[in-house]
Amino acid sequence: MKRVLRQLAGATLRYHHPCRYRSSFARSSAPFVQSRESYEEVDGPEMITSIPGPRSKALIDDLNPIQESRTVHFFADYASSNGSYVMDVDGNRLLDLNCQIASLPLGYNHPAIVAALRNPNNTHLLANRPALGYCPPREFVAMLEDSLLAVAPFKMKQVMTTMCGSCSNENAFKTSFMHYMQQMRGSGSPTDEEIQTCVQNKTPGSCKLSILAFSGGFHGRSSLGALTASSSKVAFKLDLPAFDWPLAPFPQLQYPLEDHIRENREEENRCLAAVEEILDSQLKANCPVAAICVEPIQAEGGDNYASPAFFKELQRLGKAYRALLIVDEVQTGCGATGHMWAHESWQLDEPPDMVTFSKKMQTGGVYVRNGLRPKQPGRLGCTWMGDPAKLLMAVEIIDVILRDRLVDLVRVSGGELLGGLKELENSYSILSAARGMGTYCAVDLPTTEIRDDVIKALHNRGVYVIGSGVRSIRLRPALTLTPRHVGVFLDILDGVLADF
Ligand SMILES: Cc1ncc(COP(=O)(O)O)c(C=O)c1O
Known part of the structure; x- marks a missing residue:
């Protein structure tokens, strides 16, 4: 944990993202x-x-x-x-x-990684697992800066650590719902009726909002929200209650992509039209879509691709209907696609609202754009909220990815x-x-x-x-x-x- 220790000694070492939606790796000829x-x-x-x-x-x-x-x-x-x-x-x-x-x-x-874990100066991080929302270790901020924030997607300066990919998406969904209701209330407070009904799982406190996901997508199965948004495998879903949330078709493209440009564009337009129809009908049915959740490349569902133009249009449609864009980079994130984050290849004009990750980063988490944090403290979280021992590994991983x-x-x-x-x-x-x-x-x-x-x-x-x-x-x-x-x-x- 060399850099973290250096930072604690006072010499702050910051990574600067080189330019919009272009990774340093792409621009360098070295x-x-x-x-x-x-x-x-x-x-x-x-x-x-x-x-x-x-x-x-x-x-x-x-x-x-x-x-x-x-x-x-x-x-x-x-x-x-x-x-x-x-x-x-x-x-x-x-x-x-x-x-x-x-x-x-x-x-x-x-x-x-082995050296960081063997370093006696780090033993306390392995021996004491804290409740991060209450008593984070003194290295926590420096570790976040040296790992997750050092490679954060463009313009994303906030990150919440979680336990796994499912938890990351679940927290992104909850953030979307809270944000939607916050917007509806403006400067007002929740009503007494909302406060009383929410603990009885009844409306209006347990409000009618939805997440729009895609057929064949997978966002986790350790929580029923993430599983509701997933549809890649019957075995994961059968016999389990699900929220009544909509699914849009995900483009079924023909490969190689470069030989099927016209057909694939038509297929994407068909799916985008379905997305717009769903956003509209959910609004009319008083169960608006608070967020669209999508994988850059559907992973568990069979490695299904869509073009940058598709995702740009998805973001535009979401904005038109007040639906946030959650990009699930649990499987695509952390370099494997030749970009630190696969969505960097879309060259969006504005960043997504949230980017979820886990897997290669060792810790789960959600990058969140400014302005989405709930007004009151303590509305998101759990006991551990991640694990500093995994962040210790993430610091080394990011260091090696950049260095090598x-x-x-x-x-x-x-x-x-x-x-x-x-x-x-x-x-x-x-x-x-x-x-x-x-x-x-x-x-x-x-x-x-x-x-x-x-x-x-x-x-x-x-x-x-x-x-x-x-x-x-x-x-x-x-x-x-x-x-x-x-x-x-x-x-x-x-x-x-x-x-x-
Ligand atoms: C895209 C995507 N999202 C979410 C998840 C869920 O992650 P976890 O298994 O850590 O809950 C996965 C797991 O494979 C995934 O591929």
Whole structure:
């Protein structure tokens, strides 16, 4: 936590965002550099057993009486994992292109993170978990400045830390509702009736407002608000009560995007017309939309893209109907798309109202534009409101991303990855719709069954990936993925596809 300690000593070190919606990485011609504490490069995957191997199977059986274990792919040996390679308990070494569902920014056991956690000066941050809304540690402000604020989206100077991606969206929704009602009341106060009815879950205190989300979107499942806004998987939703909130169609584009410009524009216009109709009908039905919540690239729903023009128009429509724009960057954020934040690529004239994140940032959180904080204190929050131990890691992660120009590396490796996928698509008829931004890439197979078989074959040959949507394979490597790793993956995928 070098910078934080320096800052505490008095020398404030601030990051200045270079220019509107352009990251410093994009403008610089300087080449990226590899981490000074670079990993010991291993030769590639090494497979001793199939996945899961016998030791993993035994542990899965041990876990099963205690908790659900049917989703486990393998048990990992994190102490022996390194960089982009994860070791399992059977001694298999896999190239990890899933990275804990897109949550591992620097690969395994990055020296900078390990050093920060080993530093005895930081022990108190690991040993004492505070209620951040009441008694934050004295380093808290400096840590926020050195991590989340150092890479904040343009014009966003406020950030609230949370526990996870679902919590981030839930707090963004609550902020939107409170803001909407605040605007309706103007300088007035809540009525006695509102105060009395809210604790009985009745209107008008529990007011009739909604969040507009998109079909196929995913915003979390740990809270019923985030789950209501999600629609990517029946298994997550079935049997659970949901708010009566509207869903708009998300564009189903054809790939490659550059070959289908006209059809894709028509498809986006169709969806935008539906959005406008919903905003209007919700208003007329006295359940106005307080916020539109959207992923820059639908992740769990199958790596679905939309154009910058689509998002610009979404923001314009929202403004016309007093609906805030919440951009859910839980999966796209923190560099993986070749931008620190995927929405930077839209070149919006004004920033979104809120940007939610979690995963690679280690802590959940919401960037909030000025003017949205509730009038009274204490209306948002929970016991922990994040975790300084995770912020300690985030300080190192951001430091390494900036120092080693990892977003540049993502663009270079991502170019190789997408180029390679497109070449394979030309060679194998079962592969289609290769698409991606940075190393955030995906490709489709003809059916769910074939997709799952290809994933299984990749696991057994030493590449760890998972699916998204109905028939896509998604790639979510660490930002430290190099063109060399990309070559290893493409060779193995080529071999797998040749067998189908
Ligand atoms: C876009 C998006 N939003 C929200 C979430 C929920 O995050 P969490 O699982 O941390 O609650 C996810 C998780 O995959 C996600 O991909």
